[in-house]
Every structure is written in structure tokens, then in C-alpha cells.
Amino acid sequence: MASLWEYANPKKFIQTTDRLLPWFSVLAALTLVIGLIWGFFFTPDDFRQGSTVKIIYLHVPSALMAINAWLMMLVASLIWIVRRHHVSALAARAAAPIGAVMTVIALATGAIWGEPMWGTWWAWDPRLTSFLILFLFYLGYIALWAAIENDDTAADLTSVLCLVGSVFALLSRYAVNFWNQGLHQGASLSLDKEKNVADVFYHPLLFCIAGFVLLFIALVFLRTQTEIRARRMRALLARERLG
Amino acid sequence: MELNVTGLSVARGGIPVLEGLDFTLRAGEALILRGPNGVGKTTVLRTVAGLQPPLAGTIGQERDAMAYAGHADGIKTTLTVRENLEFWAAIFGTGGIDAALDAFDLTGLADRAAGGLSAGQKRRLGLARMVVTGRPVWVLDEPTVSLDTGAVALFAAAVRAHLAGGGMALMATHIDLGLTEARVLDVAPFRAKAPAHDDFDGSFL
Amino acid sequence: MKALLLRDIRLAVRAGGGFGLGLAFFLIVVVLVPFGVGPDSELLAVIAPGILWLGALLSCLLSLDRIFALDWEDGSLDLLATAPLPMEGLVSLKAMAHWLTTGVPLVLASPLFALLLSLPVEGYLPLVISLALGTPALSVIGTFGAALTVGLKRGGLLLSLLVLPLYVPTLIFGAEVARRGAEGLDTGVPLAMLAGITFGAMALLPFASAAVLRVNLR
Numbered sequence: 093m094a095s096l097w098e099y100a101n102p103k104k105f106i107q108t109t110d111r112l113l114p115w116f117s118v119l120a121a122l123t124l125v126i127g128l129i130w131g132f133f134f135t136p137d138d139f140r141q142g143s144t145v146k147i148i149y150l151h152v153p154s155a156l157m158a159i160n161a162w163l164m165m166l167v168a169s170l171i172w173i174v175r176r177h178h179v180s181a182l183a184a185r186a187a188a189p190i191g192a193v194m195t196v197i198a199l200a201t202g203a204i205w206g207e208p209m210w211g212t213w214w215a216w217d218p219r220l221t222s223f224l225i226l227f228l229f230y231l232g233y234i235a236l237w238a239a240i241e242n243d244d245t246a247a248d249l250t251s252v253l254c255l256v257g258s259v260f261a262l263l264s265r266y267a268v269n270f271w272n273q274g275l276h277q278g279a280s281l282s283l284d285k286e287k288n289v290a291d292v293f294y295h296p297l298l299f300c301i302a303g304f305v306l307l308f309i310a311l312v313f314l315r316t317q318t319e320i321r322a323r324r325m326r327a328l329l330a331r332e333r334l335g
Numbered sequence: 336m337e338l339n340v341t342g343l344s345v346a347r348g349g350i351p352v353l354e355g356l357d358f359t360l361r362a363g364e365a366l367i368l369r370g371p372n373g374v375g376k377t378t379v380l381r382t383v384a385g386l387q388p389p390l391a392g393t394i395g396q397e398r399d400a401m402a403y404a405g406h407a408d409g410i411k412t413t414l415t416v417r418e419n420l421e422f423w424a425a426i427f428g429t430g431g432i433d434a435a436l437d438a439f440d441l442t443g444l445a446d447r448a449a450g451g452l453s454a455g456q457k458r459r460l461g462l463a464r465m466v467v468t469g470r471p472v473w474v475l476d477e478p479t480v481s482l483d484t485g486a487v488a489l490f491a492a493a494v495r496a497h498l499a500g501g502g503m504a505l506m507a508t509h510i511d512l513g514l515t516e517a518r519v520l521d522v523a524p525f526r527a528k529a530p531a532h533d534d535f536d537g538s539f540l
Numbered sequence: 541m542k543a544l545l546l547r548d549i550r551l552a553v554r555a556g557g558g559f560g561l562g563l564a565f566f567l568i569v570v571v572l573v574p575f576g577v578g579p580d581s582e583l584l585a586v587i588a589p590g591i592l593w594l595g596a597l598l599s600c601l602l603s604l605d606r607i608f609a610l611d612w613e614d615g616s617l618d619l620l621a622t623a624p625l626p627m628e629g630l631v632s633l634k635a636m637a638h639w640l641t642t643g644v645p646l647v648l649a650s651p652l653f654a655l656l657l658s659l660p661v662e663g664y665l666p667l668v669i670s671l672a673l674g675t676p677a678l679s680v681i682g683t684f685g686a687a688l689t690v691g692l693k694r695g696g697l698l699l700s701l702l703v704l705p706l707y708v709p710t711l712i713f714g715a716e717v718a719r720r721g722a723e724g725l726d727t728g729v730p731l732a733m734l735a736g737i738t739f740g741a742m743a744l745l746p747f748a749s750a751a752v753l754r755v756n757l758r
Contacts, residue, residue: 225705225708228701228704228705229705231701232701232702232705235698235701235702236688236698236702239689239692239695239698240691240692245691245755245756245758248751248752248755249688249752249755249756252688252748252751252752252755253688253702253752255748256684256706256745256748257705257706260705260706260708260709261705263708263709263737264705264708264709264712266709267708267709267712267713267733268708268712270712270713270716270729270730270733271712271716
């Protein structure tokens with residue numbers, strides 16, 4: 093049985109993901125197309141919200157991935173700190189812009205949904221505010237990666253920032269809840285409570301979530317490959333200078 | 336007491352510069368590192384001083400034994416010469432600074448603001464700090480920059496006194512200090528070789 | 541240990557040390573606010589707690605890059621790193637020196653500035669208490685940001701971008717204490733949360749700051 097850590101070798105990682113990438117891409121496209129078409133065209137309009145409810149098929153998955161991308165970065169950062177596998181640090185770097193885009197999608201779809209529902213594009217509601225703060229954390233993380241020339245130094249510093257940022261993001265979440273009780277509806281999905289989305293809406297939503305997860309994985313694979321190759325190029329250039 | 340460096344490899348900016356460096360310093364000995372600019376003398380000194388981890392190899396001595404003086408002197412221009420030295424004496428938990436002032440002929444300048452000193456005088460203040468640390472291994476990077484001949488002699492005398500007291504000195508310098516007893520190590524032959532081309536593993540190089 | 545603290549304070553108060561700049565900045569913010577929102581003292585009284593907290597936070601931010609940058613430029617930081625002083629202790633002392641030279645003057649001046657913004661009488665004590673309890677957190681968190689960006693040229697803007705999101709919880713609870721105090725409400729819960737953040741940051745963040753400083757020095 094081969095160790096999981098073998099995939100921390102950049103070469104092995106690129107070989108494996110090269111084989112997996114087409115599968116993930118096709119699967120992501122399929123589930124997204126099925127989920128979105130099903131959700132947009134084959135579900136009834138909500139009795140209160142009308143057809144606007146259908147933006148849920150973009151809003152909820154992107155919001156989920158906005159948080160999950162950060163969690164993935166946190167795990168990857170911890171792996172870098174503990175085991176110092178370069179692929180791990182580069183995967184965290186690769187995931188950050190994807191997470192940031194997911195956050196923007198969640199905020200934008202939320203605004204588009206909020207306008208007809210609450211009569212406003214933006215409100216300082218705790219959930220909205222938390223996502224805006226999360227976006228700021230993404231920006232800081234990406235900016236720190238971009239600002240530092242030495243790759244290992246950047247990996248170390250951003251890992252610690254990701255760790256500290258996670259704690260403060262969680263703190264901000266509670267602080268924001270305390271600060272304003274808000275008008276956002278409860279969570280659409282939760283494990284411990286009865287789900288508060290009816291089955292007709294729920295099944296296509298599951299497809300869309302699966303589609304976003306697959307899309308995220310495919311994008312992280314692709315972007316990590318790019319980061320590895322870019323890093324490899326810098327290493328080769330540096331070696332040329334060594335003579 | 337000895338400083339025993341074995342198989343030391345160091346990297347600058349993630350790129351290996353020197354590898355397989357071995358040397359031993361016993362109490363009362365001085366070693367001068369020589370080599371062309373950019374070969375990695377500063378990196379070796381910073382590694383020995385404990386400011387950066389070695390790529391490979393060991394430095395058989397505690398960090399607490401080292402006193403380091405780099406290109407910058409760490410002088411606060413708004414403090415007086417005395418205040419600058421007293422600060423380092425307090426940090427390193429040693430007593431008086433008079434001996435250090437005396438050794439580098441700074442007694443007359445003690446109450447001047449360090450900002451008003453000339454480059455050579457600042458350098459002397461930076462080197463006087465080494466005396467104040469009370470540590471056995473002096474790690475000096477180009478200590479004689481901007482010193483005149485008289486000051487170089489002062490410095491050589493201070494190093495000699497330090498060695499006579501059982502200390503050690505490791506330095507990188509190009510000029511002749513008149514320290515005839517010091518050994519010289521040319522680091523150029525230890526330049527790191529580029530690794531084999533297909534060696535594409537976790538370290539990228 | 542004490543020597544480093546004394547040196548930093550001495551450097552701050554001597555010429556070119558920048559002592560008082562933060563305070564002057566705080567004053568300017570407070571003076572500019574009425575120009576922006578109008579001289580209506582009732583409106584000013586409502587927004588005073590928030591403006592005062594925001595002003596204090598921004599003045600704090602202004603001086604963060606001085607925490608390590610000066611010692612980095614003149615080489616003192618390398619020398620301090622080789623000194624018999626644990627890096628965690630070094631960053632804690634640096635944060636404390638920053639608080640003593642920036643935070644404490646802000647706390648002491650805040651009642652005067654509150655007067656300019658027509659803060660209700662019952663709001664003074666909660667304001668001062670919240671600032672006294674919250675500004676150490678600002679210094680400690682800011683020290684982490686300064687340690688992250690110490691090796692960078694022109695890292696000031698990046699420092700702000702990194703530190704401001706981390707300031708959110710402190711600002712929320714601190715301003716909430718001041719606001720509730722001004723409205724005569726109970727301040728117990730946000731005060732406890734603010735204290736929790738401050739002491740938690742003081743206890744844990746120096747380890748992170750020391751770790752990133754070590755990375756930046758190598």
C-alpha cells in the first residue's frame with residue numbers, strides 16, 4: 093500500500109492529477125448542467141418568493157465552497173507547517189483565488205436575491221457581513237503570497253497567516269452575530285436540524301453542490317499544476333545562475 | 336570549548352550556495368573566511384550565528400555562545416554612544432561598558448549622540464558591542480569596513496585580547512588584519528554544485 | 541527585558557521617534573468628522589463612540605510599521621535575534637512598548653476628544669474602559685502584522701490590508717461597549733468578550749509573531 097504522502101512529490105502529483113483532471117472536469121460539467129437545468133426549469137416557483145428562489149442553485153453552493161476553500165487552505169497550510177511538502181503550500185496558494193471568486197459569487201448572487209426579497213442590494217446582516225470579512229481575509233492572503241519573492245518564506249508566512257486568520261475569522265463571525273441579529277433566513281442545509289428546503293428544490297440543489305465541489309477540485313488540481321510548473325521554472329532559472 | 340562545524344551546507348534565497356564545509360575552532364583561535372563576492376560568506380556566518388537554519392550539517396555549539404556583527408551596526412542614532420552600549424550590556428546581562436569604550440577608543444565620544452558619529456566611529460561602536468556581549472564566539476562579517484589603519488589596529492588588538500581570554504573569532508574579511516596567528520579558509524572550493532537534471536523531487540532543485 | 545522596553549520608549553519620545561503623531565492623527569480625525577456629517581450635536585453624540593474607536597484604531601494602525609522596520613533597517617533586529625532573549629519575549633515587549641507609546645496616550649486623550657463629539661456624560665467611563673482594555677489587543681495584533689511584513693519594502697499598505705480584518709472582532713466589541721455605555725445600557729457582555737480577545741491575543745499571538753519573525757530574519 094503506497095503512502096498518501098507520495099502524492100506530495102510534485103512529479104507524482106502532476107502525473108496523477110493529469111490522469112484525474114479530465115474525469116473531474118467532465119463530471120463537474122455534467123453535474124452542474126444537470127443540477128442547474130433541473131433547478132432552473134423543472135422545479136415549481138416558490139409560493140412566496142416566486143422564481144427568484146432559483147438563484148439558490150448558485151448562491152448556496154458558492155457560499156459553501158467559499159468557506160470550504162478556506163478550510164482546505166487551512167489544512168494544506170497545516171500540512172506545510174508540519175511536514176513541509178511543497179505541493180501542499182502550492183495547493184493552498186492555488187485555492188485562494190478560487191475561494192475569493194466563490195465568495196464574490198456568493199455575495200453577488202445574494203445581492204441579486206436580496207433586492208426583490210428584502211428590497212435592498214446590501215444590508216449589514218451578519219451572514220453578509222461575515223462573507224465580506226472572509227473576502228478581506230482572502231485578499232490579504234493572496235496579497236501576502238504576491239508580495240514575497242522567496243517561495244519558501246512566502247509559504248511559511250502565509251501558512252501562519254491562514255492559521256491566525258482562521259481564528260480571527262471565526263471570532264469575527266461570532267462578533268458580527270452579536271453586533272447585529274440580521275434578516276437572513278436560517279441555513280438552507282444543516283446536519284442536525286430538519287432541512288428547511290422542500291424536497292423538490294433540495295434534490296437539484298444537491299446536484300449543484302456536488303458540481304461546485306467537483307469544479308473546485310478540478311480547478312485546484314489545474315492551478316496547483318500551474319503553480320508547481322511556475323515554481324519549477326524559477327528553480328531551473330536559479331540553477332542556471334548557479335552554473 | 337570548541338566550535339565544531341561539520342558538513343555545513345547553506346542556502347541563500349532558497350538556492351544552495353556552499354556545501355560540505357568543515358572547520359573547527361578551539362579556544363583562542365581565529366579563522367578568516369576568504370572567497371569572492373557572492374560566494375556565501377555572509378550566509379555561512381549568519382547560519383553559524385543561528386540566524387538561519389543550515390541546509391545540512393551541524394554547528395557543534397550553542398547559539399548562546401555566539402555574538403554576531405553583520406554589515407549593519409544596529410546603532411540607534413538618537414541615543415548616545417554610552418546609551419547604545421549600555422542597552423546591549425543590559426540585554427546580554429553583562430556589567431560595565433568602560434572596557435569596551437576603552438578598547439575602541441570611544442571614551443571621549445561616550446556622551447555624543449550616535450547619529451553625529453562618522454562612519455568609522457559608528458563601526459567602532461558596532462564592534463565595541465562585541466566586547467560587551469561577553470560571549471566566547473565572535474562572528475564578524477566584514478568588520479573593518481570604513482575603518483582607518485589606526486582603527487584596524489585597535490580592532491586587531493581587541494580580537495587578540497578576546498582570543499587571549501579563551502575566546503574564538505570567525506570572520507569574513509578581505510584586508511590583512513595583522514592577525515598572523517589566524518588561520519585562513521578559502522570557501523570558493525565548497526561552492527554548491529547544481530544537482531542532476533532529472534532530480535525533480537520535493538525540493539524543486 | 542526591561543532594557544528593551546525602556547530603549548523603545550526612549551527612542552519613541554526622542555526626536556524623530558514619532559511619538560505624538562498618532563495622537564495628532566486621532567485629533568485630526570475627530571476634527572474632520574463634524575465637517576463631514578454636519579455640526580448637529582445630537583447626531584454627533586450618536587456616532588461619537590464609533591468614531592472615537594475608529595479613530596483610535598486608525599492612529600494605532602499608522603504607527604505599526606515602526607515596530608520592527610527601524611530595527612530591521614539598522615540591523616538591530618538581527619542582533620536582538622542572537623541575544624539571550626526568546627523571540628516570543630521580544631515580540632511581546634515590542635507590542636508592549638507600542639501600546640505604551642501609542643495606546644496609552646490615545647486612552648488618556650479620548651475623554652477630551654469625546655467632548656468635541658458631544659458624547660453623553662454617562663458614556664465617558666465605558667469609552668475609557670473599553671479603549672484601555674481594547675488597545676492592547678490592537679498593539680498585539682498589529683505586532684503580528686508588522687512581523688509578517690518586516691522584510692518587505694513599502695510593506696505599509698500590505699500591513700494595513702493584513703491587519704484590518706484581524707481588527708474586526710476587537711472593534712466590534714470595543715465600540716459596542718462604548719456605544720452601550722453612551723446609551724446607558726448594560727456593557728457586561730461585550731466588555732467580557734473584549735477582555736477575552738485582548739488576553740487571548742496577548743497569550744497566543746506572540747508565538748505566531750515570533751514564528752513569522754524568525755522566518756523573515758533567515
